[in-house]
Amino acid sequence: MTEKYLRWALQSRASAAGKPALSVADADMREDVSISTMQEAQAVWLRQERLWSIEKETETLLVFDDGGGTALGPGLRRLLVCGCSESQRRRAAAAAASVGAPNSGGLAAAPAAAQTALGAAAPAAASAASAAETSTTASQRTQPERSNPKEILKTIPWPATVNQWGLLQKKIWIGWPRLPQGWIRCWSRSQDSAYFLRLKDMKTTFEFSEVR
Numbered sequence: 001m002t003e004k005y006l007r008w009a010l011q012s013r014a015s016a017a018g019k020p021a022l023s024v025a026d027a028d029m030r031e032d033v034s035i036s037t038m039q040e041a042q043a044v045w046l047r048q049e050r051l052w053s054i055e056k057e058t059e060t061l062l063v064f065d066d067g068g069g070t071a072l073g074p075g076l077r078r079l080l081v082c083g084c085s086e087s088q089r090r091r092a093a094a095a096a097a098s099v100g101a102p103n104s105g106g107l108a109a110a111p112a113a114a115q116t117a118l119g120a121a122a123p124a125a126a127s128a129a130s131a132a133e134t135s136t137t138a139s140q141r142t143q144p145e146r147s148n149p150k151e152i153l154k155t156i157p158w159p160a161t162v163n164q165w166g167l168l169q170k171k172i173w174i175g176w177p178r179l180p181q182g183w184i185r186c187w188s189r190s191q192d193s194a195y196f197l198r199l200k201d202m203k204t205t206f207e208f209s210e211v212r
Helices: 002-013 048-058 086-098 117-141 149-153 162-167
Strands: 033-039 061-065 076-082 183-188 193-198 203-205
Touching (some): 002 061, 002 076, 048 061, 149 183
């Protein structure tokens, strides 16, 4: 997790202004990422020292990406707020959204001699990853009872796209084993069974042993 966060931070912050090289296609399916969008005119105020300050106070990592395949409206930027705590991610997103002018609020400003992109990203990424590992260990001890996907699907409109299936993972498959990153579960009406889909190449299989 630490390595992934560091890679995201470097890709986002070392890229050309307004055209981030980072692209996280599965951001809206990850449990450790919250997504915010903001106007480019507002995003420009989130300089490195402001991001570093928010990250330090909330133990999160904030990076801009290119939308990860999702179409963004004209003049919009997508901000990914990473970390295991949903409440801290909300707090970080609110602080980022409050920044709109050089003297605007948010969280306390960082020292004038702010860290470089890597130096600032490293402690935030390490802190967020460490907290995520702790949260994972705790969740493993208190797994909820498995849901009945077929019954839940009867109560909602049938998902029509891969993205809709991805957004419904936590609602349909409560308590089921977590899949490797980049995989999601879907339901086959013809086979009356769940199957697995790999996002990067759309590979599908009914065998859990092939999910890797």
